[in-house]
Amino acid sequence: MKKLTIILILVSLFSKGFANEAYEKAMSQSIEKLFQAKSIPEYVEVANQFERISNIEKTEWLPLYYASFAYIMISFQETENVKKDQNLDQAQKYLDQALTIDLNESELYMLQGFLYPSRIAIDPMNRGITLMPEMNKALNKALELNPDNPRVYYLRATMTFHMPEAYGGGAAKALPLYQIAQEKFGVFKPKTALSPNWGKEINETELKNTLELVKQ
Numbered sequence: 001m002k003k004l005t006i007i008l009i010l011v012s013l014f015s016k017g018f019a020n021e022a023y024e025k026a027m028s029q030s031i032e033k034l035f036q037a038k039s040i041p042e043y044v045e046v047a048n049q050f051e052r053i054s055n056i057e058k059t060e061w062l063p064l065y066y067a068s069f070a071y072i073m074i075s076f077q078e079t080e081n082v083k084k085d086q087n088l089d090q091a092q093k094y095l096d097q098a099l100t101i102d103l104n105e106s107e108l109y110m111l112q113g114f115l116y117p118s119r120i121a122i123d124p125m126n127r128g129i130t131l132m133p134e135m136n137k138a139l140n141k142a143l144e145l146n147p148d149n150p151r152v153y154y155l156r157a158t159m160t161f162h163m164p165e166a167y168g169g170g171a172a173k174a175l176p177l178y179q180i181a182q183e184k185f186g187v188f189k190p191k192t193a194l195s196p197n198w199g200k201e202i203n204e205t206e207l208k209n210t211l212e213l214v215k216q
Contacts, residue, residue: 026053027062027194034066035198040077043070047090054097061105062194064098067091068111075118084122091115106146107196112138113155135159150184151196153177154203161210171213178207 030053033046047070054063071091078084092115098108116135120127142152157177163169185200 023053023057023060024194030063031066031194034070037070037073040074043074043077046070047074047094051094054094059101061098061101061108064094064101065108065111065196068094068098068115072111072115072118081122084118088115088118104145106142106149107151109138109142109145110149110151110155110196113142113152117155117159148184148188150181150188150203151199153181153184154199154206157181157203157210158206161206171210175207175210175214178203178210182207 026049030046030049033042033049037043037046047067050063050067050070054060054067057063068091071087071094075084075087075091078087095108095111095115098105102108113135116131116138120131120135139152139156142149154177157174157180160169160177161171161174163173165173181199181203185203188197188200190197
């Protein structure tokens with residue numbers, strides 16, 4: 001009986017190890033495709049891959065995070081506002097599901113803050129009043145959970161850069177935020193190989209461009 005119990009435990013451990021390996025492989029391949037995607041069909045395809053993974057790994061928030069990220073990226077490429085909103089609705093759906101798994105993950109609130117500007121851009125005059133406070137609330141929560149999340153500083157720098165100077169925006173106000181983001185990116189270490197680790201290169205590019213504008 002004791003021998004049988006040991007065998008069952010070993011089988012169970014082997015099965016879990018195999019399942020984890022399969023999950024990590026599927027995620028790694030999908031993440032690579034996500035950041036290589038350039039067209040809407042490519043983003044849709046990889047988002048569907050993440051959804052399939054999430055249907056199997058129901059306790060993992062990362063597949064839903066990346067599926068949401070893919071649809072936010074789709075919204076940047078869409079030219080029709082109705083379709084933009086539809087894609088952002090899908091992104092929000094995945095993000096809401098991820099938050100039911102982990103309410104204390106900084107990256108999820110950062111992604112929420114990343115989603116709002118796309119909503120605002122569709123109708124700035126009407127949506128900015130209500131969604132800007134929601135965006136700041138999400139980013140504040142992201143920093144509360146992880147003060148060293150570099151993507152939060154990058155996003156705030158970008159929003160500040162594009163904001164009119166009369167409202168506290170512009171290159172000069174954005175520059176310190178890009179610099180802080182660069183410092184944070186320099187020491188940032190993702191929790192796992194699958195964890196969000198994007199933004200460093202684009203922040204460096206934006207920082208360089210902003211420095212040039214401020215010097216003019």
